[in-house]
Each structure stands twice: as structure tokens, then as C-alpha cells.
Amino acid sequence: MTQAVFMMDQHILSDVYSDEAIQQITSMIEVYDTVITKDNINDHLPLLQDVSIIFSGWGAPVFSAEVLDYLPQLTAIFYAAGSVKQIMSRDLLKGITVSTANTINARPVAEFTLSQILFSLKNGFRLQQSLRETKQFSNGIMLDIKGIYNQTIGIIGFSTIGKMVCEHLQNFDVDLIVYDPYLAPEMLSAYSATPVDLDTLFQTADVISLHAPLLPSTVKMIKREHFKQMKEHATFINTARGAIIDEAALIDVMGKRPDLTSLLDVTDPEPPETTSALYTLPNVLLTPHIAGSVGQEKFRLGQAMVDEFMRYQANEPLLYRLDIDTFDRQA
The missing domain is CATH 3.40.50.720 (NAD(P)-binding Rossmann-like Domain)
Known part of the structure; x- marks a missing residue:
């Protein structure tokens, strides 16, 4: 049987x-x-x-x-x-x-996200591009790099992955802010994190990491005004789903704000159309959906x-x- x-x-x-x-x-x-x-x-x-x-x-x-x-x-x-x-x-x-x-499956996504947060705070992506183009090497001590100490990390969505990222970040001297409309504020106390609204998160965070689920209510939840509010030299990371953000708005803002960086492991559609500016904008870095289990x-x-x-x-x-x-x- x-x-x-x-x-x-x-x-x-x-x-x-x-x-x-x-x-x-x-x-x-x-x-x-x-x-x-x-x-x-x-x-x-x-x-x-x-x-x-x-x-x-x-x-x-x-x-x-x-x-x-x-x-x-x-x-x-x-x-x-x-x-x-x-x-x-x-x-x-x-x-x-x-x-x-x-x-x-959330574990490798959280690990990947942590690596992107830390590398972006060291300005690693921009410096790698600059070194390739200029072949001019300067000691990092002399460069204008934020570093990790006392920086603010914004987590959108206290999901399984979002929570794991917060757990990983307990090992670093950073300030954590979290947006999640379903979250009871007391749930963040163990992570020394502060609940904030979405506008405040975009205005305050040095690195923003998206971990909200794709639901009818979250389609294009991240809009043009959010990207426009990002701090100078801030980084936006998306390992969730491409449809949660207004991708056309992101492309427009990234084109007008070369100080910003976007790290996208997901897009909508996926992969992007071959004519998409996501391939050519120097401050947008794409990875082919590798954050999850591979x-x-x-x-x-x-x-x-x-x-x-x-x-x-x-x-x-x-x-x-x-x-x-x-x-x-x-x-």
C-alpha cells in the first residue's frame, strides 16, 4: 500500500x-x-x-x-x-x-541581506566601480566612508526574514528602525529596535532593506515620494519581490539622485526587459535572485x-x- x-x-x-x-x-x-x-x-x-x-x-x-x-x-x-x-x-x-x-529558506536571504548592508556601509559597491574605472587606489582611512558604527538600518516588514536580519544586526553597533503595520511595538524590544512610519524610515535610514510580503495591499507600496525622501548617500535593498516597489519611480529617482544606491535581487518583471534602465544606471546593482537557497x-x-x-x-x-x-x- x-x-x-x-x-x-x-x-x-x-x-x-x-x-x-x-x-x-x-x-x-x-x-x-x-x-x-x-x-x-x-x-x-x-x-x-x-x-x-x-x-x-x-x-x-x-x-x-x-x-x-x-x-x-x-x-x-x-x-x-x-x-x-x-x-x-x-x-x-x-x-x-x-x-x-x-x-x-529565509536563512540565506537574511545572510545575503546582512552582507549587502555591511558592504554598502563600507561604500564597497561604489569604490569597486571607481577602482575599475580610475585605477586609483587610496587607503580607506582617508576616504569619505560612513562605516558601520552608529548607522541607522531601516527594515520594512518584520517578517521571518526581517526578524532574522534584525537578529544578525544585534552583533553590530547600529540603530534599528522598523516599519510593519501588523507589528505590536513591544515585539521590537528584544531587538533594541524602534517602530516608525514608512516616511520616517525613508527619511532616517542609511540603509533600507525591504522584507514585506507581496500581497494585493503591498503592490507598489514603495512609491516615488519614498525614494525621493532617502538620505544623502543612502542605500535601498530589495530581496523581497519586485512588484512591491514602483520600479519606474525608482529608476527615475536613481537617475536624478546619483548619490543613492539600489541593490536589487528581485525585479518586476523578472528578469527585467532588456531595454530596462536597471541594467545601465551606475547606481543600481542587479543580482539574479540569488538571495534565497541556491x-x-x-x-x-x-x-x-x-x-x-x-x-x-x-x-x-x-x-x-x-x-x-x-x-x-x-x-
């Missing part, structure tokens, strides 16, 4: 679930012999009546009401990736345990779901269970 099945892009599976992880799974539960994908799901659904566990990840088929009707024994889904909103709805999750690797980091996602399944089997508390109550506010 088949009790578990992999449902995801077959070509990605081996990048997320290591051989060791798959061996752990097959030693605990019988697994269907075919990976279910978007392309073959209709051929296999009638054979999955006994499946109680789904292991999934990027490229998974949509878990629609029709699909779930073929899975009457389903009790749990272990999703080795971030948000599940693209493949399942809140109402369909009732009665099913869903755990995701969203928190695990390379060996992806195996951490699959292993987290294997470990979560072991807790599920042992009736132990789950670490990464999806919170249905906050589903609508999640990315």
Missing part, C-alpha cells in the same frame, strides 16, 4: 532532496514509484487513493479541490520550499497538516522536511507548521 508520494518538478527534486534524505523517507514509509508533476498528474491521480503523505517543493502541481478529491487519505504535506499560496488555498487546507521550509543550501530545505516528517510520525510538535490564521498575510 503506497502511503507517500513526491509531487514537484522532477528535475528539481534531486537538488532539494538529497540521496540521504530520500533514503531516510523510504526507510520510514512506502513511496509511490513515480514523481508526480504538472505534466503527468492526471494520469496518476486515480492510483493515489491510499496516499496519506505528500513530499513536495518547487514546481509542484496545484493542490486544487479536484486533486484533493483523489486523495481521501491525505493527512499531511511537507513542502520543501517557501510560500504555498501559488499551489493551495486557505480553505482547502482545513484538516490537512502543512509544513513548509519557508523559515529555512546550490548546496537547497538540500537544507529537503532535510528540514524529512526531519519535520519524523516529528510528525513521532507525534512531536512540528517546527514549521503553516499557520492558517496568518495565511492571508503571508507571502
Whole structure:
């Protein structure tokens, strides 16, 4: 009797679930012999009546009401990736345990963000460009560099990633300010951070890092007036989603304010059109969506779901269970 099945892009599976992880799974539960994908799901659904566990990840088929009707024994889904909103709805999750690797995938994003914050405060991006163009080297002690000490970091969105960035920054002598409309101010006390409104954050921060979820209410939440208010020589970092900002406004302001810097790991569309000024503006630096789990980091996602399944089997508390109550506010 088949009790578990992999449902995801077959070509990605081996990048997320290591051989060791798959061996752990097959030693605990019988697994269907075919990976279910978007392309073959209709051929296999009638054979999955006994499946109680789904292991999934990027490229998974949509878990629609029709699909779930073929899975009457389903009790749990272990999703080795971030948000599940693209493949399942809140109402369909009732009665099913869903755990995701969203928190695990947040770790490399927070680490990447920290690196960008620190490097920008050392003026590393501008100095690298200048050295390449002028081949004139000056000792950093003599240069006009902000440095990290006593600088103000603005975090937009006290999400899982935003919170992790704040945790990392506890090791540095910086001032933290945070904007999040859903945040209770007392939640920031452990981080020595100050809640502020969005305008104040843009006016005050030396580095601004965006970590809000992409929701209908946050589309183009960051507008022209926000970018225009940025401090002299401030840096804006986006590792969230490109659609949260007014990209045309950012391009316009960056063109008029060469003192500012934007570090964009995400854009809208992604990638940008080949004619986009994002490629040519000297104070805009693009990276191709590398903040999240890449390379060996992806195996951490699959292993987290294997470990979560072991807790599920042992009736132990789950670490990464999806919170249905906050589903609508999640990315």
C-alpha cells in the first residue's frame, strides 16, 4: 500500500532532496514509484487513493479541490520550499497538516541581506566601480566612508526574514528602525529596535532593506515620494519581490539622485526587459535572485522536511507548521 508520494518538478527534486534524505523517507514509509508533476498528474491521480503523505517543493502541481478529491487519505504535506499560496488555498487546507521550509529558506536571504548592508556601509559597491574605472587606489582611512558604527538600518516588514536580519544586526553597533503595520511595538524590544512610519524610515535610514510580503495591499507600496525622501548617500535593498516597489519611480529617482544606491535581487518583471534602465544606471546593482537557497543550501530545505516528517510520525510538535490564521498575510 503506497502511503507517500513526491509531487514537484522532477528535475528539481534531486537538488532539494538529497540521496540521504530520500533514503531516510523510504526507510520510514512506502513511496509511490513515480514523481508526480504538472505534466503527468492526471494520469496518476486515480492510483493515489491510499496516499496519506505528500513530499513536495518547487514546481509542484496545484493542490486544487479536484486533486484533493483523489486523495481521501491525505493527512499531511511537507513542502520543501517557501510560500504555498501559488499551489493551495486557505480553505482547502482545513484538516490537512502543512509544513513548509519557508523559515529555512529565509536563512540565506537574511545572510545575503546582512552582507549587502555591511558592504554598502563600507561604500564597497561604489569604490569597486571607481577602482575599475580610475585605477586609483587610496587607503580607506582617508576616504569619505560612513562605516558601520552608529548607522541607522531601516527594515520594512518584520517578517521571518526581517526578524532574522534584525537578529544578525544585534552583533553590530547600529540603530534599528522598523516599519510593519501588523507589528505590536513591544515585539521590537528584544531587538533594541524602534517602530516608525514608512516616511520616517525613508527619511532616517542609511540603509533600507525591504522584507514585506507581496500581497494585493503591498503592490507598489514603495512609491516615488519614498525614494525621493532617502538620505544623502543612502542605500535601498530589495530581496523581497519586485512588484512591491514602483520600479519606474525608482529608476527615475536613481537617475536624478546619483548619490543613492539600489541593490536589487528581485525585479518586476523578472528578469527585467532588456531595454530596462536597471541594467545601465551606475547606481543600481542587479543580482539574479540569488538571495534565497541556491546550490548546496537547497538540500537544507529537503532535510528540514524529512526531519519535520519524523516529528510528525513521532507525534512531536512540528517546527514549521503553516499557520492558517496568518495565511492571508503571508507571502
